[in-house]
Amino acid sequence: MTPRRKRLFAIAGILAGVGLATAVALKAFDNNLQYFYDPSEVVAGKAPLDKSIRVGGMVTKGSVERKPGSLEVQFLITDFAQSVKISYTGVLPDLFREGQGIIAHGRLHDGVFVADEVLAKHDEKYMPPEVAKSLKKPVPPAPEGRT
Amino acid sequence: MATWTWFHKLSSPPHFYRIAGKMIPWYAIPAAILIVLGIYGGLFSAPADYQQGEAFRIIYVHAPAAWLSLMCYTTMAVAAAVGLIWRIKLAHALAAATAPIGASFALLCLATGSLWGRPMWGTWWEWDARLTSQLILFFLYLGYMALRSAYDDLTRADRASAVLAIVGVVNVPIIHFSVNWWNSLHQGSTVIRKGGPAMPPSMLIPLLMCFAGFTLLYAALACVRVRAEVLQRERNATWLKELGAG
Numbered sequence: 001m002t003p004r005r006k007r008l009f010a011i012a013g014i015l016a017g018v019g020l021a022t023a024v025a026l027k028a029f030d031n032n033l034q035y036f037y038d039p040s041e042v043v044a045g046k047a048p049l050d051k052s053i054r055v056g057g058m059v060t061k062g063s064v065e066r067k068p069g070s071l072e073v074q075f076l077i078t079d080f081a082q083s084v085k086i087s088y089t090g091v092l093p094d095l096f097r098e099g100q101g102i103i104a105h106g107r108l109h110d111g112v113f114v115a116d117e118v119l120a121k122h123d124e125k126y127m128p129p130e131v132a133k134s135l136k137k138p139v140p141p142a143p144e145g146r147t
Numbered sequence: 148m149a150t151w152t153w154f155h156k157l158s159s160p161p162h163f164y165r166i167a168g169k170m171i172p173w174y175a176i177p178a179a180i181l182i183v184l185g186i187y188g189g190l191f192s193a194p195a196d197y198q199q200g201e202a203f204r205i206i207y208v209h210a211p212a213a214w215l216s217l218m219c220y221t222t223m224a225v226a227a228a229v230g231l232i233w234r235i236k237l238a239h240a241l242a243a244a245t246a247p248i249g250a251s252f253a254l255l256c257l258a259t260g261s262l263w264g265r266p267m268w269g270t271w272w273e274w275d276a277r278l279t280s281q282l283i284l285f286f287l288y289l290g291y292m293a294l295r296s297a298y299d300d301l302t303r304a305d306r307a308s309a310v311l312a313i314v315g316v317v318n319v320p321i322i323h324f325s326v327n328w329w330n331s332l333h334q335g336s337t338v339i340r341k342g343g344p345a346m347p348p349s350m351l352i353p354l355l356m357c358f359a360g361f362t363l364l365y366a367a368l369a370c371v372r373v374r375a376e377v378l379q380r381e382r383n384a385t386w387l388k389e390l391g392a393g
Contacts, residue, residue: 007232011313022317026328035275035331056330093269095198103332119269122198124334125345126206132197 036103042113043082049108055084056103056121064098077102088115095120158235160377161386167370174367181360188353196350202266207354209259210338211361212252216284217319219249219365223291224316227309237373239305240380242312243295244372248365250288257285268332276325277333280318287315301380 001009026033036056037047047053057077064075071090075098076083086104096102096118106115127135156162189207196203223245230238260278261271272278291308298304326335338344338358344351381387 004232004234011228011231014310015313015316018314019317022321026321030329033276033329035273035329038330093267095267095269100198117269119273119332120267121332122267122334123345124337124340126196126199126203126337126350127347128194128349129197130194131347 038079039077039082039084040079042084042108047108052105052107054103054105055086055108055113056101057084058101059096059098061098077104084113085111086113086115086118088118090116090118092118093120095122158237160237160381160384161390163237164374164377167374171367171370174363174370178360178363178367181356181363185353185356185358185360188356189350193350193353194347199267202263205259205263206337207357209256209263210354211357212256212259213281214358215361215365216249216253216256216281217322218362219245219252220284220287220312220319221316223249224312224319227312230305231309231313236305236380237377239309240373240376241369242309243305244369244376246288246291246295248368248372250285250292252361252365253281253285253288257281270332273332275331275333276329277322277331280322280325284315284318284322287311287318291315 036054039055039057041047042055047055055077057079060076060078060083064073066073072087073089073092074085074087076085078084086106088104088106101121101123103119103121104113104115105117105119106113108114157166186207190204193204195201223242226238226242226245229235230242257278260281264273265271291311294311295304295308298307323336325331326333337346338351338354346354378387
């Protein structure tokens with residue numbers, strides 16, 4: 001084996017080793033790397049109670065209720081399988097609307113997710129407003145998150 | 148091994164110095180044209196987005212910067228590996244010359260992303276997988292440059308930093324696939340995507356021009372910077388003295 005070939009194998013070996021170690025580490029930390037839980041995971045009890053977590057999903061159409069005279073708002077988010085009720089007091093981001101993907105940070109308490117922060121998520125699709133209007137989707141958009 | 152002669156010829160510093168000097172305008176001029184057209188097209192001709200309105204236009208800087216930050220790192224790692232395996236100093240010079248360019252684009256990507264995130268998502272920064280892995284990429288660039296400057300001896304700097312560059316390359320696929328592997332705030336890829344780009348041509352064409360323009364800009368910058376590296380490394384070589392005299 002020439003020294004050059006030896007170095008080639010050494011580098012390939014290092015890369016394979018580091019790659020494998022990273023893959024194993026990422027696999028082990030998979031749950032911690034999830035930025036949010038989806039409603040199905042919450043309903044299935046996979047999300048911890050009374051602990052600071054994030055949940056994400058689409059705002060269910062017609063579910064947004066504002067309390068008059070305050071910034072308090074309640075709505076449902078869904079992944080088209082399960083829903084979670086979210087309660088939030090504060091200013092919502094511009095993109096917040098029914099049918100929009102959102103991520104809420106807060107705690108699960110008595111079946112309601114009490115959020116202290118709500119972030120809007122948007123998908124990877126871009127189009128002019130006219131096109132979006134003419135598409136007026138008869139099918140629900142794909143759930144956000146894992147694609 | 149006749150097929151390798153071009154490779155050996157290209158890896159000789161005097162030859163490369165000459166070729167790279169000649170190539171600069173061939174990269175720089177199309178880069179300038181494409182970037183101007185792409186940015187103009189993106190900011191003025193392309194329609195506003197149906198949900199993000201005018202704010203989506205920052206994509207014309209953000210996405211090409213992100214692409215360049217990944218491409219530069221890959222280039223740097225491949226060059227470093229070639230330098231280590233075949234003991235080609237010019238490859239190390241290319242890796243060293245690429246690092247600050249890649250770091251600049253990584254920073255540009257993080258900065259524009261943050262400016263975009265504030266109005267759209269409602270936050271400047273979130274520790275989601277895409278954002279965090281991109282930040283790690285920026286730190287890898289900084290670490291690479293810091294490690295190089297910690298050695299006085301160029302050969303040792305080349306070898307030590309090359310190992311770091313190669314090890315860090317595992318982060319590149321992590322960044323790209325982070326939005327598929329984990330739930331994240333950042334959306335998936337728009338252009339490289341199953342089912343084709345999720346953008347009409349009126350938006351996509353300026354974006355592709357920016358991608359091509361930024362890539363050519365890198366090529367031009369790399370030529371300039373590798374030439375500077377070569378000058379510094381070969382400062383005592385006779386070919387340089389002859390070049391200076393002639």
